[in-house]
Amino acid sequence: DVKVTQSSRYLVKRTGEKVFLECVQDMDHENMFWYRQDPGLGLRLIYFSYDVKMKEKGDIPEGYSVSREKKERFSLILESASTNQTSMYLCASSYSYEQYFGPGTRLTVT
Amino acid sequence: QQQVKQSPQSLIVQKGGISIINCAYENTAFDYFPWYQQFPGKGPALLIAIRPDVSEKKEGRFTISFNKSAKQFSLHIMDSQPGDSATYFCAASRRGNNDMRFGAGTRLTVKP
Numbered sequence: 001d002v003k004v005t006q007s008s009r010y011l012v013k014r015t016g017e018k019v020f021l022e023c024v025q026d027m028d029h030e031n032m033f034w035y036r037q038d039p040g041l042g043l044r045l046i047y048f049s050y051d052v053k054m055k056e057k058g059d060i061p062e063g064y065s066v067s068r069e070k071k072e073r074f075s076l077i078l079e080s081a082s083t084n085q086t087s088m089y090l091c092a093s094s095y096s097y098e099q100y101f102g103p104g105t106r107l108t109v110t
Numbered sequence: 111q112q113q114v115k116q117s118p119q120s121l122i123v124q125k126g127g128i129s130i131i132n133c134a135y136e137n138t139a140f141d142y143f144p145w146y147q148q149f150p151g152k153g154p155a156l157l158i159a160i161r162p163d164v165s166e167k168k169e170g171r172f173t174i175s176f177n178k179s180a181k182q183f184s185l186h187i188m189d190s191q192p193g194d195s196a197t198y199f200c201a202a203s204r205r206g207n208n209d210m211r212f213g214a215g216t217r218l219t220v221k222p
Contacts, residue, residue, distance in 0.1 A: 004153070031208050040119065042199060043154070043212040050208060058209075090153055097142045097203060099210060101153030 004102035019078040023091030032074035037088040081109045116213025129187040131216045133200035140202040148197045190220045
């Protein structure tokens with residue numbers, strides 16, 4: 001079974017803090033993704049990576065950065081958290097078409 | 111821009127009934143159309159997927175109907191059960207492109 005794990009299920013951070021969300025997959029997938037999920041908006045792509053050290057912006061990259069130093073690990077960084085970044089963050093990985101999702105991190109920025 | 115439009119936003123069905131969720135897409139280059147199921151507290155999981163060379167795909171109680179000319183596809187859940195209560199997302203993507211586009215989601219509630 002493919003397993004995608006995310007470092008935290010729930011996080012509460014203060015405005016202005018630097019926030020790290022970690023994602024690890026165990027299937028040697030080339031592609032990894034970060035989405036944010038908001039009610040009524042579905043899943044919106046923040047960034048994706050198709051190889052180590054490679055990254056591409058998605059639809060809503062502003063306020064976020066990513067890091068992929070190892071194939072199995074993809075990190076999402078909020079440089080200076082703001083209240084409008086309160087959301088559910090989902091990580092996914094894929095080899096081809098099908099994407100496998102982690103359980104999500106619910107981030108609250110106060 | 112929303113490339114995949116999904117309706118309805120929420121759906122309530124009685125146990126044993128048929129649940130139908132519809133999606134429409136704009137980009138004719140899309141060639142893979144999955145449906146994801148998400149339970150509370152979990153990430154989305156692939157439920158069923160179709161490619162545009164067929165008009166229908168069935169897996170158990172779940173069926174995708176695909177209309178290429180209308181650029182529409184739908185998920186039908188036959189004999190809906192309370193355990194099917196979840197949020198369903200349609201999506202679309204194309205070969206060689208990592209950019210999968212998701213619908214806004216439908217929250218399905220199946221009443222016992």
